[in-house]
Amino acid sequence: MREVFKNELDAIADELVSMARQVTAAIDSATTALETNDLPLAEQVISGDASVDAMQAELDQKSAQVLALQAPVAADLRVIISALKMSVAIERMGDLARHIAAQVRIRYPEPAVPAQFSEVFSQMGRAAHRIGEAMITLLDDPGTAAVPMIAAIDEELDTLHLRVFTIIGELAAGDITPSQIADVTLISRYFERFGDQAVNVSRRVEYLLTGNWEPALSQRPQQ
Amino acid sequence: MREVFKNELDAIADELVSMARQVTAAIDSATTALETNDLPLAEQVISGDASVDAMQAELDQKSAQVLALQAPVAADLRVIISALKMSVAIERMGDLARHIAAQVRIRYPEPAVPAQFSEVFSQMGRAAHRIGEAMITLLDDPGTAAVPMIAAIDEELDTLHLRVFTIIGELAAGDITPSQIADVTLISRYFERFGDQAVNVSRRVEYLLTGNWEPALSQRPQQ
Numbered sequence: 001m002r003e004v005f006k007n008e009l010d011a012i013a014d015e016l017v018s019m020a021r022q023v024t025a026a027i028d029s030a031t032t033a034l035e036t037n038d039l040p041l042a043e044q045v046i047s048g049d050a051s052v053d054a055m056q057a058e059l060d061q062k063s064a065q066v067l068a069l070q071a072p073v074a075a076d077l078r079v080i081i082s083a084l085k086m087s088v089a090i091e092r093m094g095d096l097a098r099h100i101a102a103q104v105r106i107r108y109p110e111p112a113v114p115a116q117f118s119e120v121f122s123q124m125g126r127a128a129h130r131i132g133e134a135m136i137t138l139l140d141d142p143g144t145a146a147v148p149m150i151a152a153i154d155e156e157l158d159t160l161h162l163r164v165f166t167i168i169g170e171l172a173a174g175d176i177t178p179s180q181i182a183d184v185t186l187i188s189r190y191f192e193r194f195g196d197q198a199v200n201v202s203r204r205v206e207y208l209l210t211g212n213w214e215p216a217l218s219q220r221p222q223q
Numbered sequence: 224m225r226e227v228f229k230n231e232l233d234a235i236a237d238e239l240v241s242m243a244r245q246v247t248a249a250i251d252s253a254t255t256a257l258e259t260n261d262l263p264l265a266e267q268v269i270s271g272d273a274s275v276d277a278m279q280a281e282l283d284q285k286s287a288q289v290l291a292l293q294a295p296v297a298a299d300l301r302v303i304i305s306a307l308k309m310s311v312a313i314e315r316m317g318d319l320a321r322h323i324a325a326q327v328r329i330r331y332p333e334p335a336v337p338a339q340f341s342e343v344f345s346q347m348g349r350a351a352h353r354i355g356e357a358m359i360t361l362l363d364d365p366g367t368a369a370v371p372m373i374a375a376i377d378e379e380l381d382t383l384h385l386r387v388f389t390i391i392g393e394l395a396a397g398d399i400t401p402s403q404i405a406d407v408t409l410i411s412r413y414f415e416r417f418g419d420q421a422v423n424v425s426r427r428v429e430y431l432l433t434g435n436w437e438p439a440l441s442q443r444p445q446q
Contacts, residue, residue: 060304060308063304064300064301064304067290067294067300067304068296068297068300071290071294073291074291077287077290077291078287081283081286081287081290081307084304084307084308085283085307085311088308088311165402165405168401168402168404168405169400169401169402171401173396173397174396177392178391178392178394178401178404179388179391179392181391181401181404181405181408182388182391182404182405182408185404185405185408185409186408186412189409189412
């Protein structure tokens with residue numbers, strides 16, 4: 001984000017990049033906790049999310065300071081407004097990683113994910129990692145290349161989300177319990193939303209770079 | 224919101240109230256569509272959501288204008304920053320109403336909700352209506368009374384969300400299909416998130432009124 005923010009806005013850019021790094025680390029740990037049924041790791045993701053929330057509060061405060069002290073206009077003002085919106089999306093990504101970790105804790109010592117779903121969730125976890133990395137790249141050094149990459153990985157996540165529903169639809173009676181079906185539905189939804197929020201961030205950056213505003217996810221097909 | 228925003232900020236307050244009215248009407252229609260398996264009504268909710276998105280874009284533009292032309296500081300600046308954040312939450316409430324309506328469309332002509340769940344979802348719909356109305360009241364004429372009311376209704380929604388998982392846990396094999404379990408899990412989640420977003424809005428208003436900032440939902444227990 002260096003070229004876009006420049007000078008005094010660097011602190012805000014740094015905060016966004018730090019938040020992006022933190023939520024990417026969180027989704028990685030949540031995925032590992034899910035794959036290995038690692039309760040301490042899940043606990044770590046859950047307790048660690050408070051610092052993402054604190055970062056959002058700090059970023060909002062810095063943005064308010066810049067607005068109050070420098071009264072930016074035009075491009076600089078757009079950057080601040082976008083940062084305020086992006087921080088909501090990134091903070092939410094931290095929540096979603098925490099929700100996945102919470103599923104591990106709720107079901108422990110049983111695994112949160114029945115065997116039929118372990119492969120698809122590992123794939124979702126890897127896609128979530130890549131979309132997090134692409135978001136860090138985009139915020140750290142924005143260029144149009146990361147925008148379509150994020151869109152492509154988000155489509156992968158949507159396809160995997162549909163795959164979860166296909167596996168659910170193919171279950172034989174008694175394969176897994178109704179509660180386990182509810183669990184995998186929610187976990188899949190959390191990964192899928194993680195991707196959506198990265199797209200929200202990338203749309204904001206694209207808007208800063210090009211001036212074109214796409215009103216995000218609202219018209220996309222559901223489930 | 225009249226006292227908080229005053230004068231030139233009135234346009235922004237009006238936009239927030241209009242958005243709140245629109246998403247409350249949307250959740251009402253989505254609930255009715257769910258209860259009566261009304262496809263045209265569901266379609267209306269789905270297509271109507273674009274106007275909520277447009278209202279958010281318009282509100283952002285107005286906020287940018289006020290920031291650029293008037294360089295507000297102190298309380299007025301906090302109001303604008305809060306409005307930018309609140310519009311994200313209210314827009315999301317519109318998405319959630321649309322997601323519920325989309326479930327009706329996806330399953331039509333089958334009902335989206337199996338008989339075992341119709342009562343709990345009607346209760347969730349009524350609670351979502353009340354939380355929407357409380358949010359309109361809060362934004363239209365802020366006072367501390369609406370804040371605890373929103374928190375209380377949100378707790379009702381959380382309790383009903385847990386009730387859905389209890390009903391799922393008590394299902395006998397073959398009562399409903401695995402796909403239906405996934406459906407009711409998501410519908411319940413959408414109603415529950417509708418409440419969370421109203422709480423996010425009320426926390427922002429409370430912050431404007433009192434200066435106390437509660438970092439929202441992040442520490443709340445999951446599922």
